[in-house]
Amino acid sequence: xxxxxxxxxxxxxxxxxxxxxxxxxxxxxxxxxxxxxxxxxxxxxxxxxxxxxxxxxxxxxxxxxxxxxxxxxxxxxxxxxxxxxxxxxxxxxxxxxxxxxxxxxxxxxxxxxxxxxxxxxxxxxxxxxxxxxxxxxxxxxxxxxxxxxxxxxxxxxxxxxxxxxxxxxxxxxxxxxxxxxxxxxxxxxxxxxxxxxxxxxxxxxxxxxxxxx
Numbered sequence: 242x243x244x245x246x247x248x249x250x251x252x253x254x255x256x257x258x259x260x261x262x263x264x265x266x267x268x269x270x271x272x273x274x275x276x277x278x279x280x281x282x283x284x285x286x287x288x289x290x291x292x293x294x295x296x297x298x299x300x301x302x303x304x305x306x307x308x309x310x311x312x313x314x315x316x317x318x319x320x321x322x323x324x325x326x327x328x329x330x331x332x333x334x335x336x337x338x339x340x341x342x343x344x345x346x347x348x349x350x351x352x353x354x355x356x357x358x359x360x361x362x363x364x365x366x367x368x369x370x371x372x373x374x375x376x377x378x379x380x381x382x383x384x385x386x387x388x389x390x391x392x393x394x395x396x397x398x399x400x401x402x403x404x405x406x407x408x409x410x411x412x413x414x415x416x417x418x419x420x421x422x423x424x425x426x427x428x429x430x431x432x433x434x435x436x437x438x439x440x441x442x443x444x445x446x447x448x449x450x451x452x453x454x
Contacts, residue, residue: 279313279329283347286354287329290345301335312336320367320393328365340400346418358411358418360397368394368410376410377442378422390415404431407445423449 279287288295302312312335318328326348331337344365346358368376376396392413399407410422423445429436 278310279315282352283327283329283354284309286347286356287345290356290359298335305333305335307333307335318365321391324392344397346395356417357413358395360409360420361399362397362409363400363406364398366396366398368396373439375442376408376422377424378410379444389413392418402431404429407449408442409449420449 291298302308312331312333314330314332316328317325319325326346331342341361341363344358344360344362345356346365347354347356349355366374368374370376374396376394389412395411395418397409397411399409401407404427406426406428408424408426409420410424411418412421424442425445427437427441427443
């Protein structure tokens with residue numbers, strides 16, 4: 242996974258701040274931050290989490306004449322009306338993948354960043370059943386937490402094919418986000434080419450919990 246982690250990157254950074262409409266994603270920079278720049282302390286946290294892959298990533302950027310800012314796309318991501326974060330996605334051959342990429346979730350902890358979530362996926366979004374994209378959690382799930390401590394559940398999507406995706410459901414336990422469910426989402430029948438009027442959700446048949454650890 243070492244090479245894959247360096248070639249594919251998506252980071253979600255959580256920050257406690259600002260009151261904004263729930264569910265809205267806006268492109269926004271921090272005070273004193275130039276458009277297109279990643280905050281220096283966030284970049285430092287990211288580089289620290291790359292660990293053994295850091296030097297290989299730097300080498301790839303240098304060989305291709307790219308900077309970190311040129312290889313990262315930064316957008317604001319709202320958790321709810323009182324919390325927002327940054328969605329940072331890799332671009333180009335050094336920090337991006339064709340479909341699924343590593344995803345990190347951070348939050349401000351004093352003057353530093355604290356990692357809340359790390360997983361491989363295509364996108365991360367807030368669970369919102371009223372939008373037609375629910376996050377089913379089996380009632381018998383032993384990993385289901387009764388409280389999210391005021392934080393919204395999150396859905397991490399993994400691309401499988403044009404007809405199917407995997408959805409991992411995460412819940413905040415007061416310290417970090419932990420996976421509590423996995424669903425296979427079918428959009429149609431690839432045999433006859435028929436698309437369903439609504440996506441069909443079913444529990445994942447593989448050992449998703451062990452694979453996510």
